[in-house]
Amino acid sequence: MLTITAMQKPVTIEVRRKVNGKFLPPQWPDVQTFFQTPPQDGIQIVFAELNPSAGDTGSFTVPMTTDWAYPSELWEPYCWESNGYAGSGHHIHQDGIKVIKTSWFKFLVKQLNDDSLHPRRGDEWYRYKWYEMCFYVYAVSDGTAVVFCIDTPPMFREELMSALAANKCGPPTDASALFQASILAEVVKLYNTSIWSLRDSVRKLEKDRDISGIARDRHFNFARLHDLARHVIHTCEIVAVACDSVTEMIGDAGNNPTGSCDCSNGNSQAAKLACPHSEMAFSLRLLRNFRRRSEALKARLTNEINLGFNLVVQQDSDSMKTIALVTLAFLPATFVSTIFSMSFFSLQFNEDTGDQDWIVSHRLWIYWALAVPLTILTLICWTYGQRTKSMTSLKNRHMKQS
Helix, strand or coil: CCCCCCCCCCCCEEEEEEECCEECCCECCCHHHHHHCCCCCCEEEEEECCCCCCCCCHHHHHHHHHHCCCCHHHHCHHHHCCCCEEEEEEEECCCCCCEEEEEEEEEEEEEEEEEEEEEEECCEEEEEEEEEEEEEEEEECCCCEEEEEECCCHHHHHHHHHHHHHCCCCCCCCHHHHHHHHHHHHHHHHHHHHHHHHHHHHHHHHHCCCCCHHHHHHHCCHHHHHHHHHHHHHHHHHHHHHHHHHHHHHHHCCCCCCCCCHHHHCCCHHHHHCCHHHHHHHHHHHHHHHHHHHHHHHHHHHHHHHHHHHHHHHHHHHHHHHHHHHHHHHHHHHHHHHHCCCCCEEEEECCCCCCEEEEECCCHHHHHHHHHHHHHHHHHHHHHHHHHHHHHHHHHHHHHHC
């Protein structure tokens, strides 16, 4: 019996090391060798593509937990599949002197593409991509720091490396906060792009709105509107969680007897002025603004959906009004014919030809003499009633405005 085993993709990492203020060319060391080597002096940025559901990730997750103080519960599905988190911890180095400060946080970003799917794919009308980014900062009190960036998109890596390379300031007292602020600044850019892509899609629906004829039916595709609403709701959720996570990250800096971050205790005035927690606070304000914008997009899209429902109801009402008018036009003639039991046609045997012929009564004029005036009178009464109703409604509207 032949057994086919799925090929497991090994985890690869890209390491960028900063020496003497400059980043060295990227390296791709063996995962096991990297984790067995103690952290080198200076700064190291590690980028890794990790998917626990596909591939052998044990070579990465096990040493991260046992040798690098990474919380083991973060590998569990309830954390790995969560919509975001943030936490921190303090540990004593093996030498019993140095202090290791760790922090871990996760952000989700949903990026919607500009173009819609034609034809649609299943229930999806828009292309999109999830960025489920996890970060871990391992900072030693002697200035050594390693930053792990897991499952980050390529543009994030480029922007982060450019920002860190351009930072010419000396390291602050809290190196962990420096990397948190740098990472958060790039994450905010991703959220900005994500929300503006949603805004462009909603705005396109508003600008293409045509409430007449076939264009109205094409515009108010409720399945497409609800699919876009799903993406907006997801964005509202993850931005709100991101705000909570950043609030926790900033709050962790005040967990000391003074109630303030360690940067304020620096030896130089420059260290105090370069406090990264101020940058994190600004990023938090931007995230809160993004949350309000996403909530506004949700309200605008709900308004479009409600408009579509109202126009459909109005269209049905117009159709029913037409049917009622046609029925009203035939009702008087039917009433006259029924109440007088009028039968103006009959079959009569023709003795000359031997066939049966249709015979029309010579009193048919009585039917028309009654039915036509009644029909005209009924339509006049209906028209007068509709016009009176419209004038009354318009008068009441003017009275309210005045």
